[in-house]
Every structure is written in C-alpha cells, then in structure tokens.
Amino acid sequence: MLPTVPADSVGLVTPQTLCFEEPLALDCGRTLAGYELIYETYGTLNATRSNAVLICHALSSDHHAAGYHAADERKPGWWDTAIGPGKPIDTRHFFVVCCNNLGGCKGSTGPNTINPETSRLYGPDFPIVTVKDWVKSQARLADRLGIQTWAAVIGGSLGGMQAMQWAIDFPERIRHAVVIAAAPRLSAQNIAFNEVARQAILSDPEFYEGRYYEHGVIPRRGLMLARMLGHITYLSDEGMRAKFGRELREGKLNFSFGSEFQVESYLRYQGNAFVEWFDANTYLLMTKTLDYFDPAADFDQDLAAAFRRAQARFLVVAFTSDWRFSPARSREIVKALVDAGRDVSYIEIEAEHGHDAFLMPIPRYLEVFSAYLQRVAWEVHTGAG
Amino acid sequence: MRADLEIISEWIRIGSRVLDLGCGDGTLLAYLRDQRAVSGYGLEINEVKIIKCIQAGVNVIHMDLEAGLSDFEDRSFDYVIMTQTLQAVQHTEKLLDEMLRVGREGIVTFPNFGYWRCRFQLAVGGYMPVVKILPHEWYNTPNIHLFTIRDFETLCRRKGIAILQRMVVDYAHRSSLGLRLFPNLLGELALYRLGRA
Numbered sequence: 001m002l003p004t005v006p007a008d009s010v011g012l013v014t015p016q017t018l019c020f021e022e023p024l025a026l027d028c029g030r031t032l033a034g035y036e037l038i039y040e041t042y043g044t045l046n047a048t049r050s051n052a053v054l055i056c057h058a059l060s061s062d063h064h065a066a067g068y069h070a071a072d073e074r075k076p077g078w079w080d081t082a083i084g085p086g087k088p089i090d091t092r093h094f095f096v097v098c099c100n101n102l103g104g105c106k107g108s109t110g111p112n113t114i115n116p117e118t119s120r121l122y123g124p125d126f127p128i129v130t131v132k133d134w135v136k137s138q139a140r141l142a143d144r145l146g147i148q149t150w151a152a153v154i155g156g157s158l159g160g161m162q163a164m165q166w167a168i169d170f171p172e173r174i175r176h177a178v179v180i181a182a183a184p185r186l187s188a189q190n191i192a193f194n195e196v197a198r199q200a201i202l203s204d205p206e207f208y209e210g211r212y213y214e215h216g217v218i219p220r221r222g223l224m225l226a227r228m229l230g231h232i233t234y235l236s237d238e239g240m241r242a243k244f245g246r247e248l249r250e251g252k253l254n255f256s257f258g259s260e261f262q263v264e265s266y267l268r269y270q271g272n273a274f275v276e277w278f279d280a281n282t283y284l285l286m287t288k289t290l291d292y293f294d295p296a297a298d299f300d301q302d303l304a305a306a307f308r309r310a311q312a313r314f315l316v317v318a319f320t321s322d323w324r325f326s327p328a329r330s331r332e333i334v335k336a337l338v339d340a341g342r343d344v345s346y347i348e349i350e351a352e353h354g355h356d357a358f359l360m361p362i363p364r365y366l367e368v369f370s371a372y373l374q375r376v377a378w379e380v381h382t383g384a385g
Numbered sequence: 386m387r388a389d390l391e392i393i394s395e396w397i398r399i400g401s402r403v404l405d406l407g408c409g410d411g412t413l414l415a416y417l418r419d420q421r422a423v424s425g426y427g428l429e430i431n432e433v434k435i436i437k438c439i440q441a442g443v444n445v446i447h448m449d450l451e452a453g454l455s456d457f458e459d460r461s462f463d464y465v466i467m468t469q470t471l472q473a474v475q476h477t478e479k480l481l482d483e484m485l486r487v488g489r490e491g492i493v494t495f496p497n498f499g500y501w502r503c504r505f506q507l508a509v510g511g512y513m514p515v516v517k518i519l520p521h522e523w524y525n526t527p528n529i530h531l532f533t534i535r536d537f538e539t540l541c542r543r544k545g546i547a548i549l550q551r552m553v554v555d556y557a558h559r560s561s562l563g564l565r566l567f568p569n570l571l572g573e574l575a576l577y578r579l580g581r582a
Contacts, residue, residue, distance in 0.1 A: 331456060334456070335456045344426070346445075346446045346447050364432055368432075371436050375442050
C-alpha cells in the first residue's frame, strides 16, 4: 500500500471503458446508435456473481466514487466516506461498480464526445436523457460485467432516483435499493432552481448555443453562477451560519461589490473551481434529467402502483436540514412503498449539512448505512433473502 | 422469548400484515416474522433502536407516534400492535382511534395500575408506586398516563371498541385462577385484542 493512501481506502483505481454497439432507444424518441460508458470497480466479484453493488451518481459527480487515481491525488473519489474496506459499502464483501452516466462529461458518451454521425462534438445535439435511459444503459453494463442481479443499487439525490427506477424497471435484477436524500419527483421550487441555473448558462454570451467548444471558449460565467446557485441549495441555513456566519474576509466593510463576506468568497471559489472540471452542456442535461424524473407518471400518478412492480427491499434515508429534498419528500417515498406492501426501512438523520449531508461522514448515518449493508452482505453470504 | 410476545403471537393469524407502534429493537416483529410469517413495519423514534431493527432485518420507520398515523391508509393492516406504549404517549385516546382506523384489529398491552401493590403503596405508603412492571420514580417515568384494567375497559365501552380477547398475567407473564378471578387486583400486565364494535 502506498504511504499516502489510508488503510480503509480502496487504494489506487483505474477507470475502464466499455463500448456498446447495440442502439439504445431513448425516452425522448431518439436513438443512440452506440455509446461508451466509463466505470470503476472496487472489490472482487464472487463466484456466484451475487455480491455486486451499483453506485449511482448525482448531478455533478462521476464514476470515480472511491480511492485515488494517483498516489498524489489530493482528494479521493466522491463517496470515499462510504466505500472501502470496513466502510458501509464494504469492499471486502461487495464488488462495487460505478459508471459515469450517459450525457456526462467524464468519459462516457455525452455532449463533449464525438457524434459519429457528424464527426463533430455532440454539444447541444446530445439528446436529453432520463433516469430510465440511464437505468437501461446501466443494465447493459451489468450484462457485460456478467451481473444478473445487483445485491444492491445505491445512490444519493439523483442517484437515489436511479435506485428507485431500477427497482421499478428491473424488479428481478435488484435485491435492495438504498435511496438517500432523494425525492419521488421534483417540486416546482426544485425545478425553478434548475431553471435559473440553466438560464445562467444559456444566456452566457460564450455559450454559443452549446457549440462553445468550437469557439475555443466555455460559458464560464453562466456555469459558475449555476454552480453557486446549486451550492446554496445543497447547504442549509444553519450549516451556512455555522460555517461562515457574517464573517468578513478583511474584518471590515469595504463598501464595494468585491467578495467581502466569507460566504461570498466560498461560493465564488466553488463556482470557479467547478468550471474547470465540469461541462456546461452536461449540467444543462443533468438538470433536465432531474426535472423529468417522475416514476409515478407511468402509473397514473400513483407512485404506490409503480412500486407494486418492485421486489427489492428499500432503505430510505433523509437528513433533517435538507431542504432541497426534505425528509417530507422521503416520507412520500416511504408512504408509497408501504401502500405497495414493499419492505422498507426509513430513518431521518439529524444533520446540519443540508442536502450535502449524504456525502458527509456523519456517525449515525454511516452506522445505519453499515447496519443495512451488513445485512445485505449476510444475505449474499448465506444465500438468504 | 418474552411470554407476552408469545401470547400476542398466538392471537395473530399466519401471514398477516402488522404495524407495531413503538417497536423498540424489533424483537416482536422478528418473532412474528419467524413464527407467524407476518409482514409489516415497526414505528420507532429512537435511532439506536432503529439500527437494532435494521440489524435484525426488521422493517422500521423513523416516526413520532404523537404525530399520528396519517401516513397510513384506513384498514391497511390486519393488526396494529402497541406493547406497553399506550401509557407513555400524550394523545392516548387519539392513538387508540388511529390504531383501529389503520388496523382491522388492535393489540394493546399495558401495565395495570390497579395491581394490588400499586394500590397498597399509594393508599398505605402514600407515595407513587414503584413496582417491577412500573419501575420508574414519579420524576423520571416515561409513563404519563397510568390506568387500570377497569379504566381501560370503561374507555373501550365508551368509545365502542370491542374487546375480542383479553389476557391478564403477572410479571412473569403467567396466568392463574386468582388472576382470572381478580384481574384488576392481581394482574400486572394486561393484553387486549380489540376491534371496532
């Protein structure tokens, strides 16, 4: 083990890419002739292929969920708090798979990859994909990896929505769904925030209707604003108060529009950094994917009817200070699951981190997460469940 | 196995759907799952107990009973169970109503405050009773609604709740001739199966 890598880390990981030749019919009516998915795996697939766990990522994350790409990498994968030996998603027991979703910008086919039909970058021509499309593409990834059934599909936020969709669309292929800080569909307020983020990008003069790559620029200001806005919705009022308060960077008011309060400087920093590693077209797509998610829509607006198809057992987790997808939204999911007679456990974790809490090492949260997955691992081991 | 759980288990039809209010560490639900093939959920407010339920593979929902059962549909469970919880809630009457709205039948167990030692301690000793089944002092007890078997049956009559089955036992959950003759005097724990009259 490299000296810089902690013992409970999956260590150095290398992404892999699979090419899918079979066309994928999308919800929007269009078809992707072929596509690539980049993914990472941690742990070992057992002989009966029964210990595979799929991690679904949220809006701005990717396939790099745990471990390090290089020994000198500053930060590990985005869910390193939860994935690794001895962690809730214990890689000593599970074979963990995480892919960058279609439309992403980290190596899977998306707006910043070449459209074979035109030999140009897709840009705005990349179709708007839905959670159902993603789940379908992930099912093909499972096929190729020789995984018939996931021991669990796990995700936070938009990732949790994918876990729900998996349970509805492929009931025989998922034993457990872990749905964290999610919602059964977006509220008008959620969509409103997404719309402001999109308008920030779309109205940036350097957006060039999504063809900014060809102009050698990026809609930096728009994407930055979108991210700043997003960040506010990821944090809670109490969390921001605790972290920044009204602290001034220079200890006094300057009567200027510079970044004076610590919170301003934080948001600007986050926005600026984001622009360097995320693609504006992907951001637009992912917010649409969120807006469109509505599994009840196919069942006469009856979420319980959707869940009646599912066979998986569910763990639903919410965080008290999350106002983006509040505990009330998780309870809607739980209610529908109870009405459908599905197995579900639900816990509301006390946390001041807002929506971002699902990524945080909150002891009670990790304890619940571990307890649930230890049970899953036990089922895998004994063949029970 | 706690004897009261065994008694409850015998009252429950195999394969039924159960809601356990204040399910604790999930002992009853795990027992009913294993013995009677029941499915269902426990409601619990304590996070440490919730984790114990999860470890036992019991469905548990984090919820405050005082907020009511509005998330549950009418008659959506065969049984709604409340073991030694009724005396510890604020809205006792409302919760009883909710039980029999959500469940076709309700099963309730509670410590009998009419037990002779309680009466003796209060009447002769002049202090709030502390007995095995009610082990707390008045200043630290979670039991805020203490009542007797007679009180409970009066309430049931008034509310039109049918008593379908009753069992009164001592602390070791045994019955006896004496208990059958003088339940409100000798009984420590009362178990009821209830329905809508």
